Amino acid sequence: MRILKGSKLTMKFGGLKAVNSVDFHLDNGEILSLIGPNGAGKTTLFNLLTGIYTPTEGNIYMDEKDITGSKPYSIASMGITRTFQNIRLFSDMSVEDNIMMGLHSRIGAPFLGSIIPTPSSIKANRFAKERLDWVLNYLGLYSLRKEKAKNLPYGLQRRLEIGRAIAPEPEVLLLDEPAAGMNPQETNELMGLIHDLRNKGITILLIEHDMKLVMGISDRVMVLNYGEKIADGKPEEVKQNPEVIKAYLG
Amino acid sequence: MSGYYSQIIIITGINILLAMGLNLITGYTGQLSLGHATFMGIGAYTSSLLTKAGLPFYISLLAGVLIASLFGLAIGMPTLRLRGDYLAIATLGFGEIVRTFLNNLSITGGPNGIRAIPLKTDLTTVIILTAVCFYLLYRLQSSRLGKVMRAIGQDEIASEATGVNSSYYKIMAFVIGAGLAGMAGGLYAHYFRYINPANFTFNKSIEILCMVVLGGLGNPFGPVVGGVIISILPEALRNISPVVSQYRMVLYGVILIVMMIIRPQGILGGNGLFINANRKGNFKIFRSVKGAVKNADS
Incomplete structure (x- = not known):
């Protein structure tokens, strides 16, 4: 198809x-x-x-x-989500916030829900937290979640960008x-990752x-x-x- | 409290309101606006005219907020595609247009402005309104919406690629910022009881920008720190010597240059001195204050 x-x-x-x-x-x-x-x-x-x-x-x-x-x-x-040739992370934001941004297309950022907790914002937050934890664990970034994106080494920045792109479960x-x-080692890991993502559909x-x-x-x-x-x-x-x-x- | 000190506090509160709004526009969504005083002027004129027409103060203050927001929407929409310096020039042009209208319309009193506005602004009102607005804005800025706005400021293309309709959020920031400036204008007019177009010129816009940059662009506490310093500095300097006070605009310039050299991210830094300290819960600002008090006790 x-x-x-x-x-x-x-x-x-x-x-x-x-x-x-x-x-x-x-x-x-x-x-x-x-x-x-x-x-x-x-x-x-x-x-x-x-x-x-x-x-x-x-x-x-x-x-x-x-x-x-x-x-x-x-x-x-x-x-349809993407990564960029020259990494475009939100470099002053933390790893978890970068992934949260990736979830925007799923949960949005409503004005009212931002100021007071509404039923839909509570539900959205719960969903976002689950996805966030999943992505962090899946990519092995959990321990770095509070780190600013710009402080990550290059290979992990690429990984994080992929994390941001897969967070909303794209097609x-x-x-x-x-x-x-x-380096060849990182490239090998990347190959495995791409394979696995395909297997996830x-x-x-x-x-x-x-x-x-x-x-x-x-x-x-x-x-x-x-x-x-x-x-x-x-x-x-x-x-x-x-x-x-x-x-x-x- | 003596009138002199309460006047300084009122001016400080008004300046903080102005700086908070501009911080959302410039510090978060990254739109350089040089016309913030214009929104203040619109709020000041609208609310003054309505109070003089007999409306209650709070109603006319609210009307000033709404009209200023509406102008924010009107200027935000067509200039959205502009970035950085281009947007700055456009907002400058907008300020000139409004100033020219205020100078020439009969309803606004032309260059003479509006006199004998009822005295309605008092210390309590200013403190409460500033505190409430700060709290709401802080909630907004530390929420996902605030992060979306910050992301737009950092990389608009990347945020669009994550599904962010950046135009929508940029306009939202403009409208909120303009509304806050409108409120500040209303408070200003009903305190000094006399306004004219010269109160809301480019110079005032730059002064607001100074506060934001000085405090730390994109830091929710930045406008408070910047607002306090810029408001109190000329008064403190006045006591040293009248000459120093006369040259306060020069001093702003000097402060900005020095700041840009030694600490370009502003006094508090761009990324929230307190925000990262404690991410849990909604009342973290109070908790961090409580924590500080507890630490001081022990």
Whole structure:
């Protein structure tokens, strides 16, 4: 089943077509990797899917519903969450507050409930606490929960960003170069984590340059070059594709 | 208490109200507003005109709050897409527009302003209103809503990605901040009994910003500390020498420069000196005060 689909997606910045008529789909429960040289339009595609940009042409569908032009916050509420290439945590806030922010799409922050306890805010707080504890334990961040995000080492910051993204139990998780700057040990742990998240029912779209990781966990790989899709298939097929070898794998 | 000291306390309370509102706008949601005194002016004019028309003080004070909030909404909506310096310029423009209207409308008395406003503001009223507003705002700021606002100030794109409709919360902060300024204006007008457009200019806005930055942007206690210092400093300096008092605006500037160099996060720091100490319960502010008292006893 197609959970997310983009048809003829085009994004122009002035005269530059960062993404050029790309057809894209994501099936329920798969891990799809998006690879390609720098500047190929991978992150732009992410930004289109998460509503940061509105496509110049083309449409985006979630569960067959047209969501083109939706704002980032409403896309998040639909169950599509993401991490960023250069980590974007709320760096002056604690680890637990960062994860609580991730829960915003589920519990909101009503004005009245913030000043006096209302039945719905009490219920929301209980739910949030449960999710928070689960995420903290799941990612092994429990002992660091009071620490400011900016004080965490790099690898844990990446982990926390994933925690923020999975807190609301999303349907689709978009990871933008999650292994960037990680050592092989950390990358291995990350692979295990991504696998486990998929087994928990989260569909994953991944941008990554680490080919070991990409080929190791992807069900499908899609290759972009100069904004155009040049390959889309099983990792083994894509690895053999002459055009991909020429453009990217070398 | 002598009139002199009660006047200082009243001015301090009014300044704290102003700074608290601006702290929510600038310290939390990160919107640099240079027109905060304008909202104060709107509240002052609205409530004065209504009291003079015969309405009870509290009704007209409330009307001043509401009208100022409404203006907050009106300025917040179109300028939402603006950030940082661009928003600052826009709020500056808004202040100029309002000032020009106040200077030229006959109902506001033009440059002469409004005279003989009934004396309604007293020490008790100011203390109670400031305390209640502080408490409510503190609740709000340490709640999830406050954290959402803080998150928007830190990284708007990341907060949108977590499902936060940042425009909504930015406007909310603007409306609350403007409303508090409106209340401060109402109290001001009914204490000094005379207002004119020159009371609510850019200079006043900057003074409010000084309080917030001095106390610590984004710290719920910051406006109290900043408000007290900025209100009492010129009075304390007056006793040293009239020359010093005359140059108090220069002094503000000097204080700000020195602060930015030695402690850019403000006296209390941006992130809540007390907030992290005790996260349990709703009455932690009182508990931390009680704790302090207990410690002092033992």
